[in-house]
Amino acid sequence: QKEVEQNSGPLSVPEGAIASLNCTYSDRGSQSFFWYRQYSGKSPELIMFIYSNGDKEDGRFTAQLNKASQYVSLLIRDSQPSDSATYLCAVMLGYGGSQGNLIFGKGTKLSVKP
Amino acid sequence: SAVISQKPSRDICQRGTSLTIQCQVDSQVTMMFWYRQQPGQSLTLIATANQGSEATYESGFVIDKFPISRPNLTFSTLTVSNMSPEDSSIYLCSAEQTLAPYEQYFGPGTRLTVT
Numbered sequence: 001q002k003e004v005e006q007n008s009g010p011l012s013v014p015e016g017a018i019a020s021l022n023c024t025y026s027d028r029g030s031q032s033f034f035w036y037r038q039y040s041g042k043s044p045e046l047i048m049f050i051y052s053n054g055d056k057e058d059g060r061f062t063a064q065l066n067k068a069s070q071y072v073s074l075l076i077r078d079s080q081p082s083d084s085a086t087y088l089c090a091v092m093l094g095y096g097g098s099q100g101n102l103i104f105g106k107g108t109k110l111s112v113k114p
Numbered sequence: 115s116a117v118i119s120q121k122p123s124r125d126i127c128q129r130g131t132s133l134t135i136q137c138q139v140d141s142q143v144t145m146m147f148w149y150r151q152q153p154g155q156s157l158t159l160i161a162t163a164n165q166g167s168e169a170t171y172e173s174g175f176v177i178d179k180f181p182i183s184r185p186n187l188t189f190s191t192l193t194v195s196n197m198s199p200e201d202s203s204i205y206l207c208s209a210e211q212t213l214a215p216y217e218q219y220f221g222p223g224t225r226l227t228v229t
Contacts (some may be wrong), residue, residue, distance in 0.1 A: 027223055032215045032216065032217075034217060034218075036220075042208075042222070042223075043206055043220040043221060043222050043223045044157070044220050045220075046115070046217055046218070046219060049215050049217055088156060088157070090216075090218075092216065093200040099146075101157075101162065102147075102161060102218060104156045104157045105156060106155070107156055
């Protein structure tokens with residue numbers, strides 16, 4: 001059973017702080033990792049992907065991947081109230097196509113307090 | 115990134131009836147997916163829709179209940195058949211990009227309420 005685990009939260013951080021969202025996965029064959037942001041009543045929006053060990057930065061977002069530990073995280077620097085949403089971690093076993101199924105975690109709800 | 119539209123955005127249906135949800139992508143894609151999201155829950159994959167082949171259903175979902183069509187590389191439909199209140203949910207379609215890292219983009223969803 002392929003699983004993706006996230007702390008459901010809520011994670012509450014003050015405005016301007018760093019929010020750290022964590023995700024672990026069970027299948028060592030997982031190749032690609034995605035972070036989606038989902039505002040209440042909206043569909044998931046892709047914000048980051050990573051497939052190599054280490055860090056990947058995009059603006060205020062940094063994704064971190066450690067395949068040996070089966071761990072992926074998302075850091076949000078200078079958190080803003082507009083970052084308040086549920087963040088979904090998704091893991092892909094293969095490289096798309098017939099192996100393109102994403103396994104989603106249950107999501108972490110982030111609340112950024114002004 | 116792909117732009118995906120869905121119709122209808124929401125509907126209220128009576129039990130025993132069927133609803134067909136349409137999903138349109140602004141570019142050609144090989145793989146499309148249909149998900150269900152219950153309130154406060156994460157996404158559950160219903161099926162994978164490949165153009166030119168039968169849809170592949172996940173455990174717990176069957177073709178008679180959720181027939182899917184994929185007539186071309188930009189369009190797919192999901193029908194929710196013989197609905198019951200337990201089918202009340204948000205239904206989402208997604209499209210997988212054809213190049214690595216094969217990320218998926220989601221449509222805005224269809225909010226279905228069955229009374």
